[in-house]
Amino acid sequence: MKLQNQVAIVTGAASGMGKQIALLFAKEGAKVAVSDLNLDGANATVEEITSQDGTAFAIKTNVAVEEDIQNLVDTTVKTYGTVDVLVNNAGIMDNMEPAGDVTDEQWDRIFAVNTTSVMRTTRKVLPVFLEKQKGVIVNVASVGGLQGARAGVAYTASKHAVIGFTKNTGFMYAMQGIRCNAIAPGGVETNIGASMTGINQFGASRQQLGMAINPRTGKAEEIAKIALFLASDDSSFVNGTVVSADAGWTAY
Numbered sequence: 187m188k189l190q191n192q193v194a195i196v197t198g199a200a201s202g203m204g205k206q207i208a209l210l211f212a213k214e215g216a217k218v219a220v221s222d223l224n225l226d227g228a229n230a231t232v233e234e235i236t237s238q239d240g241t242a243f244a245i246k247t248n249v250a251v252e253e254d255i256q257n258l259v260d261t262t263v264k265t266y267g268t269v270d271v272l273v274n275n276a277g278i279m280d281n282m283e284p285a286g287d288v289t290d291e292q293w294d295r296i297f298a299v300n301t302t303s304v305m306r307t308t309r310k311v312l313p314v315f316l317e318k319q320k321g322v323i324v325n326v327a328s329v330g331g332l333q334g335a336r337a338g339v340a341y342t343a344s345k346h347a348v349i350g351f352t353k354n355t356g357f358m359y360a361m362q363g364i365r366c367n368a369i370a371p372g373g374v375e376t377n378i379g380a381s382m383t384g385i386n387q388f389g390a391s392r393q394q395l396g397m398a399i400n401p402r403t404g405k406a407e408e409i410a411k412i413a414l415f416l417a418s419d420d421s422s423f424v425n426g427t428v429v430s431a432d433a434g435w436t437a438y
Contacts, residue, residue: 187215188418193266195219195258197249197307198276200227202376203326206410207273212240214414216271219262221247223276249276249303250295259310268318271417272311274304274348275326278381280338282389293340300344304351308366315364323366324416325352326409329432332370335396338389345370349428356426365425367416372432373397374404401433 194211198204200222208218212235220235220242222228228244235242245261247254262269277300280292304325315321330336331345349368356366412431415421430436 187213188414188420189271190215192216192270192417193219193262193268194271194273194417195221195262195269195307195311196273196275197221197247197258197303198326199231200224202378203371203374203406203409203413204273204275205231206406207275207413208242209235209240210407210410210414211271211273211417212242213238214418216241217266218242219258219265220244221249221258221276223248247276249307250298252306255303255306255310259307259314263314269311269314269321271322271324272307273324273326273413273417274307276303277326277328277378279378280341281382281384281386282338282393283340283386284389284392285339287386287389288339296340296344297347300341301347301351304348308351308355312359312364315359316362319363321364322417323352323355323364324413325366325368326413327352327368327370327428329370329372329430329436331368332428332430332436333396335393337393338386352428353426360425365416365421367421367424367426368428369409369412369416370428370430370432370436371409372404372430372435373400373402374406374409376406399438400435404431404433 199208225246328345352368
């Protein structure tokens with residue numbers, strides 16, 4: 187098993203990509219902290235893991251709140267003794283607003299969940315990683331962090347920032363046995379659309395030009411396999427980079 191005796195934190199693990207990552211990591215031998223704002227969903231993920239003889243616990247986390255981040259990592263260390271892998275998967279969409287229509291509230295909300303949380307979780311686990319001179323961070327970014335025609339301005343900017351954060355972190359700690367990489371999924375079948383509450387018609391009409399060249403929609407399980415690769419020693423020479431998983435969408 188690729189993650190035997192490893193301890194992994196997965197945020198946004200009640201559904202979608204996060205759930206599939208948690209399930210696969212547990213199947214590969216990891217003890218998993220299943221983190222999500224939706225505690226019932228997180229518990230359901232844990233039940234599925236334990237029913238297959240895996241090890242996991244659920245913890246309610248609002249990744250936009252610093253105290254919750256502190257509690258997430260502290261509880262994981264208290265429960266399992268350490269952290270080996272951090273997967274920053276939790277994220278929300280904007281409503282396709284272009285710069286002229288985005289509000290401060292929307293901008294701050296998107297960045298709090300998509301970007302600031304990534305910094306805070308990373309900052310919190312780094313002392314653990316540095317002490318043992320080993321650790322892996324996998325950030326779930328987006329093709330919206332590589333292209334300009336995939337979402338609104340807030341989401342696009344937030345995911346570009348995650349990619350910059352990933353590259354900088356991978357570089358900064360490369361000599362300490364710590365790797366940090368990102369996945370940039372294309373269109374994947376998840377419930378992230380539920381976070382959209384009033385689509386901006388102009389932004390959506392412009393964004394559709396980018397959507398029109400999407401070859402196909404992916405499965406959450408396909409992203410989980412990439413996360414496993416990046417979390418395991420199979421990717422020991424991969425650091426500070428972004429893996430696009432979009433069926434060739436960004437190649438057009």
